[in-house]
Amino acid sequence: MLNLIRGLSRRQKGYVLLILDLLLIPVGLLFTYAVQGIGGSPLRALEAASAVLPYLLLIGASVSIWLGLPSIRLNAYEGRAITLTAILSLVLAAGSAGLSGLVPLPLVPGTHVVFGIIYFLLVVSSRVVLYQIVTALYRRAQPRRRVLIYGAGTTGTQLAQALRAHESIDPVAFVDDNRSLQGLFLAGLPVFSPARITEIVREKAVDRVLLAMPSLSHPRQAQIARQLQELGIEVQALPSFAQLIGEEPLLDKLTPVAPQRLLGRASCDLDLGDACDQYAGRTVMISGAGGTIGAELCRQVLSCRPHRLVLYELSEHALYTVHQELELLTEGTGVDLVPVLGSVADDRQVRKVVADHGVQVVLHAAAYKHVPLVEANPLPGLSNNVLGTQVLARAAADAGVERFILISSDKAVRPANMMGASKRLAELVVQDLAARKPGTIFAMVRFGNVLGSSGSVVPLFQDQISRGGPVTVTHPEVKRYFMTIREAVNLVLKAGAEAKGGEVFVLDMGEPVPIIRLARQVIESAGYTVRDADNPDGDIEIVITGLRPGEKLQEELSLSDERIVTRHPKIFWVREAGLSEIEVASMLRALNEALEANDVAAARAVVGRWVEGFAQVEAARQSL
Template structure:
């Protein structure tokens, strides 16, 4: 605008010089008056329009039904968010907060940028519903630091998507709750592209338990890594329908060429497994099918042994018979010195796979062991969030219970890479970071949801944390290694454990005993077999099964 004024005055002066002073009487006040009027009308017009804009966008907290929010981050994402929220019915911005002192007290679209130190005053002055973090470039570690900084304010925290999630146009503008992934602060290692594709690209891949938490992401990884054919094997009709629909849509949208085949079936159906392996000429198998919920398996020992051990043996033996290239067993940290049936069955499954790996075989067998994955069915985080939404109480089994956590995509990626590293018989262990105290996790989720914890010392708190006691077979803490003999690999997040194994004759005896106990429906015999076969497992002295043992001829007639 100043440039325009200068140009007009220059033209006026040149015109006066060209025409001559006698033709155009010159008054020295004309340029001054002209400039003053020009500035008044130009600036006045802009200020008038700006005033109308600010008036229309100014938060009217008393009249609006929208929830007052503070935007954390005055960068481009925060500015775009304010534009999107202005005039909306769900949220109404109050201001920005930002660490950058150069932005402080600036007004962006009518909203002032303030330092974090002003938060206390803002929360006292306004009934702030939430703080929305709008900094998609934050690394996981920085994100975790920011959440720790905001947690003491006990106001609900919402976030815009971070990192690669933000690049997805479908979720770019989605405001979501804080997730456990945000709180973990784990900086993941970029996957080794060679390891990621070695066992998958242009190969036929078989995933058991393909509708489960890990199985479905392994299947997606196979599609993204260029599998020729992906066979989804699942006994749950709905889970299989869901994953098949999602992956078929992914293939179509991404222009990929993977053929996705969905097959309903049980891992105990030896003939069906054999047919699948031969019909689709499988190269690589990821065995993710298992019963994994500790309390359920504890009360259903016969089915736990049947599915987790005999099912694994069935699939592994058929893979060996079909001479496929690679077989990867997805295992768990609960297999280490197990205190429950589920963990004992997974360790016994590991022993059988180790046995096959050391026999004469053309298949490379390996095992990948890791802890809890976030977002899996029945995991603690969704339960806590549900309890918080209901107003509490939040239930924790013990104040000192700890668990390892990892995101499902990271775990699936590392499973694929570890399987590619295998030479035969390895037990790979994933780096899970530091264990997390579940009580602290529950406390953080309550605070970041905008509530306070009610306790003996804080009787005015909003939500109580109740301790329910350890469930049968539950540990205070989990381990990833049975012994101390562990070595690194070429991947910084994948270690290799040297575990003891059983000879083939002993494994055959255990298999026959297991089949006999299962056919008899004898839960006591199943637990005794696990006790005698798995180092460190000691079953409960109390009969926990929901069905009596020896169900069969001795069962009373149905009326």
Template sequence: MKNIFLNLPRQSKQLIATVADGVFLPLVFCVAMVLHLDSSTATLLHPSLWMAVLAPLFCIPVFIKAGLYRAVIRYIDQKIVTTVLVGASVSILMLALTAVLLLGSELTPTFFTILWLNTILYVLTSRFLARGLLQGPRERSSRIRVAIYGAGDAGMQLANALRPGSEYLPVIFIDDNKQLQKATIAGIAVHPSSALPRLVGELGINTVLLAMPLISPQQQKLIIDKLEPLKLVIKITPQIKNLVNGIVRVEDVRQIEIEDLLSREQVAPNNALLSVCIRNKSVCVSGAGGSIGSELCRQILNLSPRTLVLLDISEYSLYAIEQELRSHINSHGLDIELVPFLGSVLDYEKCKDIFVAFKVDTVYHAAAYKHVPLVEHNPIEGIRNNAFGTLSFARAASAAKVKFFVLISTDKAVRPTNVMGSTKRLAELILQAFARQGSNTKFCMVRFGNVLGSSGSVVPLFRRQISSGGPITLTHPDITRYFMTIPEAAQLVIQAGAMGQGGDVFVLDMGQPVRIADLAVRMVHLSGQEVKTAATPKGTIEIKYVGLRPGEKLYEELLIGTNVTGTDHPLIMRAEESEINWPFLEIMLKHLDEACVRKDHGAIRTHLLKIVSEYQPSSEIVDFIWLEGRKKSSEMVVDEQALTETSV
């Protein structure tokens, strides 16, 4: 019978509900009269009893208008109470006014108060009873038993949203508010967090849903840290500002991100610094389709530039960011000129023409090859793009009288052990030398560590490996890295650039370095699993160490020397680093370029070591073509030796 009803068309179900109310509302009227007169006999003889037939005629149209019959019974929640209160109040008031006009004072206000309460009780009881019957008993083993951490409005909304579904079964609330503990909310008991370790086993809980959108990221991190040892799957709802209409929905629940694990106190941006280089100006971003470049574009767009020029060598990346930004401009009615260019920073003439044609005031140079192993295997391309690309782009900016030029640098430029880091340090040296030449352009660079969510990030890799049952692959048990979110990094880059006087090396405060092995273990625990070790042989996820890749460091640094000063921003420091005067650097660059043209990898490394004095290669030359050439040369030598021995 239930399945037959559930398979009926939507309009048929609404008609059944309307007919049912048409039958029961007159009975509600009679019950109210019995309660008022305290006699069933007096009720049957009362001259006003005929008005019972008017009850549905007044109530049903009002309830239709209020949207009562549009609600899907199986999915109703506490919001229906407001609908019923409004509908019952309006309809009973209309019925009372009609009774006064037709019958005078035969029916008193007390009667209509009783009728109002009875109507509310009937409608709510009938709907929630129908919801229970239609939902029916569920096979509890097929639903994930969850504890909802947070018994406030968000937790109650989440519980009501989960109940009709087939995935989660809310079993308990967890809340540290002593006033809520031992209470029952929406039929679910509230317990303190201290009771969770015991309740996990007793109630078969394997997932915790954190429903506290009003708490700060730091408070959320403390709760996650407290829950981690329980080895439960932990999911969270976003902060209140990110919820649609401030309402928690099932689809808002998400996995733990690395940002949740590494969260730190947010420093409010200095709005004056944000607007200096951007507002009402023409701005160009190279590498506009990359991780950092695209976020810079998004934030720049919100700071009201006159023109935003996008430059990228990747057609797809440029297309994707251009479509996203144009959609934002159109939907918000912004008066901003958006100009996408396919091209390379190595193309001096094109870049100069762009700067001149669009009167570019500010350049953010984010275009670079950044993946350490790839650049190690393709060193000439890395040198050309990262070092000579910066040289060409900076020359074009200077020739076009661009006012501000900001290079996005990296912590890998500090005492580099790989080609990528040495090329970024070389790019810094080029801009430092340009700044001392008396250019009209203010050159500066901003140095920071890994950004979360960028292409090649370790976190998505770990998540895929965990979901497939492992193993997690790590290069070394002691490897550490600095991390920062992409939005925070982009915001600080914009503010740092505004403070540049010429040749400045700005360093962002990245917080404390993170041991990657610890991060992997935490991700395993927060997915509800255990790492397989000698101490925990029943663990499900194994961690394998595969060794450092070519050019990779155990740890990164942000400063070469110790000469560092503060700035107007608490998270931005100014470093005093060694420089090379342009006449000498120009000659060195010429020799490096010639070695690249010759594909002389031995000379390339020698020149890099000479220019970047801190460069200490951690591996031999691993260019693929060079290695293949050496392999063939070795084979030829072996063959020649074999021929000589044969002839002898």
């Protein structure tokens, strides 16, 4: 049957509808005579009226074609088409009245009115029935997607009503948390408890669940979706009306949090001032230029108008990204931008780049910095962070570079992990060269966590929130020092300009911030509430996962409590004992041997011997 319908052309389908409308004329007369009780028998009455029937059929065909009724599709038969049908019925009623003189029957004027009404109802009903039949045929021939609607409120019931007319979607039931709705039938569908979802999906062969709760918070929707997806069910969320008309974003409410809101203190002055004199007109090389700190160093150094900026980066993607951005910033400034793809541990390439471009200032930000990754991969971490620093620093000294500034970390102070230990060894290498190579000013700048940097806690929390939580914190008492990226880089450049040689600079980062408080702030800044014992109906839960290997409850900024003030109130330098030239040489030789032998235990032994406090950490680790 469906193939026959599909095989008809648009004109042929119009002929079918026209013939149907014409056949309904005698049927309408028959019903009219039966209702009015004319002529005893309706069939005899119709036979008596056969003299006028051909004229009525001719009038009906002419008017129907003129009005265009046969060309109106069944799925478009609505208000306008019904009005045209009423006009056709009115014309036929008038025609019947005009031709009644030819009929040997006692017809009162009301008979023709009844005929018009009955014909109108027959035509409209026939269109509705035909539409239902054709739709059913199409639905039976097409695969149906059976959906379960989560949410039996206004949105859910409207969705169910809308989907009933869909060709390939079949709503089968509701689930809703509201107990007063469970057990009822809404929009013709039963309402069940969410606890029965697995059973309902199996019994009713559900293909997809539609979340029809746009007023529910995004994290809660994400939690429900994740639970359903774990059951192997496809899930989709219905946007709210406010989202559809653009009053709310279609994506989640999570927006970038202004770092300053999370510091809990005033930010420092970001004007470089006379510190720019040490970078203006010079050739500045920035290692790790594609990283978070490296890229910001590039931006702020560019504000000092250097002669040339050498971007040294190991990652091709990161180098491409930062180079594309900086090209726009340097357009028309005359600053020469030089992208270089390579490793700081490649001695020959580093020396060539420094010599060929006449580098005068080196800002060394290249490092593997993610604690868990370096803890799991200690040899690459030591190679890049320690030997890479040695290669670049020696090349700078041999080429007569004016300044070499190492970007260090608070994790280098009595480190509990390999990342911090590698940064401490890098500091010892730079301290040694500062004592032996007076032609180059070597200095280090040490600071804590940077808000918003790649892999830091704020982006991690935001990602967890976007997935509906929970937000994970390793320990309820863990604290960290924080600065914004702009603050940290600004102070690094100021400290680098102040350096006279051999200083270990530390930045005043204010009071350490409890990570659990930061997690709460990020959740609330995103527009959600924390779910805990005091607020069980909140959006996002904070879960304590336990300290990771090599993680401390609180970091330190210096090995000694003695801090010497500088011209800038946020920058201090500290006196810290280094290693002798022989000790550094011995350390580097042993580290190289461990790396060449791919011996993790030997590398950890080197770190335990030369890094203050690490031997105790190593002993504790081995006792576990």
